[in-house]
Amino acid sequence: MEVVKLKRTKLGNTDIEVSRLCFGSLTITPFQANLSIEEGGRLIQYAYSKGINFIDTAEIYDNYEYIKYALQGIKREDFVIATKCYAYTKEMAKQSLELALKELDTDYIDIFLLHEQESIHTIRGHYEAIEYFLKAKDMGKIRAIGISTHRVEGVYAVTQYDELDVVHPIINMAGIGIQDGSIQDMLNIIKKAYNMGKGIYGMKPLGGGHLIGEVEEAFNFVNSVPYIHSFAIGMQSKEEVDCNIALLKTGKIPNDLKEKLKKKKRRLIVADYCIACGNCVKTCKQNGIEIIDGKAIPNENCILCGYCARNCPEFCIKVI
Known part of the structure; x- marks a missing residue:
């Protein structure tokens, strides 16, 4: 496979070199695009051929088989895998690591994160x-450890633990999904973590799909942040990979790609962990979402504006 070389950088004080773009892999799974194992695996290989050597996954995504397939055509030592789990005991952590090693058919995981940590108290x-x-x-089974977080306090917690190498926080221009502050609050704390040598790769640069209408501005905002090493963005097709590569290199999407992406039919989905708080219903001016049987459900009035997600405390509403 001929591989284009995108610029890579060391992830903080680790010796792990990553591309500026990270392949967010939840989007290829049955939870979203529902690609087959072969389709998803080939898409990961395609992204790698374009210079993206970094993929983000999680145990809960249930998509290790996609990455295992992709690894058949990728140099393992040149490819960085970050995964996440909710373990809080030794036994749970052991099970999560063994599962990842087995299902990915690899001898090591580059980055293992504790998923959705909130503060110094949850890390404790x-x-x-x-x-x-x-x-x-x-023992060489993991190269770096850290946390993912939707909270400013989560990033602050990483600055208090020398043993945590990497943090994966929400960063987007509208602050969508940040649960305890503004985007400026988040930028301030990640700058502190960055200056301490922590590896930082952002998530949700398009706010879970809600900033797609402002994709160039949203992408360029995150790409211009000088104190992150990489950021994960979901990709479901070769056109989306090419679009993100173009944005990275030029800040713009070529017109032919724009036309192709406009034809994609998008939809709003609500994750199973919705708590039926009703904030989305109160926010929607179109009466496009309602609570049915204990869960928020979009209806025929939904115009995919994404405003409802800004007031979802659980960040469970996405446009795909």
């Missing part, structure tokens, strides 16, 4: 799992 509560990951790191 999960520290038994961190201790296990540290031992696994010493």
Whole structure:
């Protein structure tokens, strides 16, 4: 496979080199695009051929088989895999690591994160799992550890633990999904973490799909942040890969790609972990979403504006 070389950078004080773009892999799964294993695996290979050597996944995404397929055509030592789990005990951490190694058919995981950590208190509560990951790191089964977070306090917590190498926070121009502050608050704390040598790769640059209408501005906002090493963005097709590569290189989407992407039929989805708080219903001026049987459900009035997601405390509403 001929591979285009995008500029890579070391992820903080780790020795892991990553492309500026990270392949967000939730979008290829049955939860969203529902690609077959072969389709998803080939798309990952295509992204790698265009210079994207970094993929983000999680145990809960249930998509290790896609990445395993892709690895058949990729140099493992040149490809960076980040995964996440909710472990809080040694046994849970061990099970999560063994599952990832087995299902990915690999000897090591580059980055293992604790998923959706909220603050220094949740990290404390999960520290038994961190201790296990540290031992696994010493054995060469993990190269770096850290957390993902939707909160400013989560990034702050990473600055208080020398043993945490990497943080994966929400960063987008509208602050969509940040649960305890503004985008400026988030930028301030990630700058501190960056200056301490933490590896930082952002998530949700398009706000879970809600900034697609402003894609160039939203993408360029995150790409211009000087204190992140990479950022993950979901990709479901070769056109989306090409679009993101073009944005990275020029800040603009070529007209032919714009036309192709306009034809894609998008929809609003609500994750199963919706708590039926009703904030989305109150926000929607189109009466396009309602609570049915304990869950928010979009209806025929939905115009895919995405405003409802801005007031979802659980960040469970997405446009795909």
